[in-house]
Structure formats: structure tokens, C-alpha cells
Amino acid sequence: MKKILSILILASLLGLSLLVGPTAVLSSAPPEVAPMVDIMPALTRITNWIFAILMIVASIMIIVGGFYFVTAAGNDEIIKKAKTILTYAIAGMIVALLARGIVAFIRTVIIA
Numbered sequence: 001m002k003k004i005l006s007i008l009i010l011a012s013l014l015g016l017s018l019l020v021g022p023t024a025v026l027s028s029a030p031p032e033v034a035p036m037v038d039i040m041p042a043l044t045r046i047t048n049w050i051f052a053i054l055m056i057v058a059s060i061m062i063i064v065g066g067f068y069f070v071t072a073a074g075n076d077e078i079i080k081k082a083k084t085i086l087t088y089a090i091a092g093m094i095v096a097l098l099a100r101g102i103v104a105f106i107r108t109v110i111i112a
Helices: 002-027 040-070 076-111
Strands: none
Touching (some): 040 076
16 A cells, blocks of 8 residues: 555656646746856955964964973973974974965966
8 A cells, every 4th residue: 555655646746747847947037147256266265264274273283282391391291292283283384384375376377
């Protein structure tokens, strides 16, 4: 009984779509073409936000690494952890600065 009911529902939906589909397509106006939008300002805004967030996170991590150094009290494990945090934070800043510089360089080459 369930199988017959599901087949009837499926057939009625398919039949309904065949009846409504062509009339909806024939009576509708052609879709309007969206105007051409320059994507560069949007990409610039997005990259500026990502760069700012990366710099904020890297700055916070430098502060955390410095805090670990100050509070290590000679504990070699904490000093090693602080060095690792500082190394990764500074590497992150360098990568973010290089990425921004490379993007600016490529943008000037493409535009020129």
C-alpha cells in the first residue's frame, strides 16, 4: 500500500510539473542580464580585512609569547614554548606582509 501511494504521489508531482513547467517557461520574460561589476574593489576590501585580522592575531601571539617568557621563571619547557610562539607569530607577520606585497606587485603589473 505504501509503495502504491508513493508511486501515485511521484506520478502526480511529475505530471503537475509537466503541466505547469512549459507554460511558466513560455510566459516568462527573458532574464535580465546583471550589469558588469568591477570586482577589484571588493577583492581589495576583503584582502585588507584578512590582512588586518592576521596582523592583530600575530600581535596578540607576540604578546602571549612575551608573557610566557616573562613568567617562565627558568622553566625550560615554558621558555621553549615561548620561543616557538614568538617564532611562529613573527613568521606569520612576515608571510602576511609578503603576501600583501606580492598581491600589490601583481596588481601593478596587470594594470600597467
